[in-house]
Amino acid sequence: MQTVDFSRSFLTFRTDWTKKPSSTASHKPPYTLNTVRIRLECVCTIEDAQGYREDFALGASCKTEVVGAKRDLWLQPNADFRPIYGRTKFMNLKTYAQVDQSVDFYPPKSEKQSERQVGDIAEAFDDGGVEIVHAKGEVLQSDQEVVEATLANESLVATTRLSTPRYTVTLTYPVKTMNANQRDWVYQTDTGPVLLPDLDLEPDELISGMELAFAAFNHPDWVEFIVREPVPVGEGVGVYHYARPIRWDAHNQVIRLRS
Structure with missing residues (x-):
């Protein structure tokens, strides 16, 4: 039989600010390009009798950070960050020190970042997806x-x-x-x-x-x-x-x- 090899299965997303601003950022990054690779921790496959089938992938926990800075790499207040990807949509879970804590978007928006931000992968990122090996x-x-x-x-x-x-x-x-x-x-x-x-x-x-x-x-x-x-x-x-x-x-x- 075949099963998932989690040591080689990853979720990735790329931001390229020369093409479009990130819709999930909370700070101005030092560099305009970044690709994030996160190991998978669970694959949830949901099916129904009408032919619907979709894999949802859970990424490993990481912390909110400033990538490539010379110091002060950890954002304050810091959040535990976990992405969940479906076929076309994502949900980012950000967990702060207490429930309902949030931060501003960058570039600024009228609302603050949600603890559960749901969006379209193609709209939010320059590229992104899941590779299940x-x-x-x-x-x-x-x-x-x-x-x-x-x-x-x-x-x-x-x-x-x-x-x-x-x-x-x-x-x-x-x-x-x-x-x-x-x-x-x-x-x-x-x-x-x-x-x-x-x-x-x-x-x-x-x-x-x-x-x-x-x-x-x-x-x-x-x-x-x-x-x-x-x-x-x-x-x-x-x-x-x-x-x-x-x-x-x-x-x-x-x-x-x-x-």
Whole structure:
């Protein structure tokens, strides 16, 4: 079988200010050209019975920065930044020290940057897209095989399939943290973040409803997520935290990558 090789799968976007200003920037860059390459952390494939199918790719976390400066590389206030790309649209997640914190755009606009900025890839960037590289994989058939592969430091990928009356969702993600018990042959994933879609939305709205979650399972038939959401920590103050548990009936597989 084939599965995603996350070590070679990337999301990229290029800004070229000689052609058009970036619609996602919050500062004037020192240079007019920059291409960003971000490793993927999850591929979320959504399908329906009418033939709709789309891959949504989650990029790894990075921080807001000034690229190429001689000093003061980190923007203040600083944000955790994660891009999510669909076929034609993107959503940038920016998380500051507290919920609802934001900064101005550059060049200035009438509104501030949203924590969840959704846009068209072709309009926002000079170029951009996702390259998902596949490699040979082997589905591990038993708990013992999963434990043994874990303790042998094999590269592992998980797939989790979710279904509603309208959509089928397949999450594919690298297993970055795994628990393994070779006495009782018990394993448990604890890994993320992954993309968790709002499956009540129409296809063209799905990207705007994506949330981040960590996934855990120790059985092929169900999965539990812990979902990132705003959490109050004081009067009028909230932070984003992985706090809300959800359990889904699912079909899970653990796959060993073959070189």
